[in-house]
Amino acid sequence: MSIAWYFDFISPFAYLHWPKVRALMAEREVVPVPILFAAILDAHGQKGPAEISGKREFTYRHVLWQARREGVALRAPPAHPFNPIPALRLCIAAGNTPAAITAIYDWIWAQGQAGDSAAALQPVMQALGVAPEQLSSDAVKAALRANTDAALAAGVFGVPTLAIDGTLFWGNDVHDFALAVLRDPGLLDDPEMRRIDRLPVGVQRN
Numbered sequence: 001m002s003i004a005w006y007f008d009f010i011s012p013f014a015y016l017h018w019p020k021v022r023a024l025m026a027e028r029e030v031v032p033v034p035i036l037f038a039a040i041l042d043a044h045g046q047k048g049p050a051e052i053s054g055k056r057e058f059t060y061r062h063v064l065w066q067a068r069r070e071g072v073a074l075r076a077p078p079a080h081p082f083n084p085i086p087a088l089r090l091c092i093a094a095g096n097t098p099a100a101i102t103a104i105y106d107w108i109w110a111q112g113q114a115g116d117s118a119a120a121l122q123p124v125m126q127a128l129g130v131a132p133e134q135l136s137s138d139a140v141k142a143a144l145r146a147n148t149d150a151a152l153a154a155g156v157f158g159v160p161t162l163a164i165d166g167t168l169f170w171g172n173d174v175h176d177f178a179l180a181v182l183r184d185p186g187l188l189d190d191p192e193m194r195r196i197d198r199l200p201v202g203v204q205r206n
Helices: 012-025 037-044 055-070 085-093 098-110 122-128 132-136 138-153 172-183 185-189 191-197
Strands: 003-007 031-034 161-164 167-170
Touching: 003 012, 012 055, 012 098, 012 172, 031 085, 031 098, 031 138, 037 138, 085 098, 085 122, 085 132, 085 138, 098 122, 122 132, 132 138, 161 172, 167 172, 172 185, 185 191
Parallel strands: 003 031
Antiparallel strands: 003 161, 161 167
16 A cells, blocks of 8 residues: 655644554555645645634644644644744755754744744754755755645645545544554445545535
């Protein structure tokens, strides 16, 4: 099975999902794909949870509750939403390795530090051996665009998303569902699973 994990450092839910994905990497080959979530939202004509008053505050409370329940340290960065492009480029420049992903997530979501500029990320860049100019290289910029385009082509509509042989599993809270399908791919061939795949749209808003 081919498995890809689409993520953006702007998402605290992707931060919570990352330890589960790392555990899965010990058993399966998983390709992490850093993407720009804002471009995904724009392509689908949507707002992010943090852009909707009320939902924004609920989302922060919910993710903090989930983190405490899972025993994961979480401290929000100084501002959110923030521009994640420097962090995404740093990840790519550092080789998109699990160690790089962990270091960036730890800086932003465990330590609560800013990740919205090369200056803010300087300690992480130094630890990963990445020079500031690498973040603005044409190759790194092109890789981030290509990753995001690939995510859109795959049908990704949110982060984090695990794609298992093209089937998308969106969110930290659906990880057990994804593991169940990995263990038994026939689960998705259940008659009711197939029926709801073809469920007609009853009404559409203009």
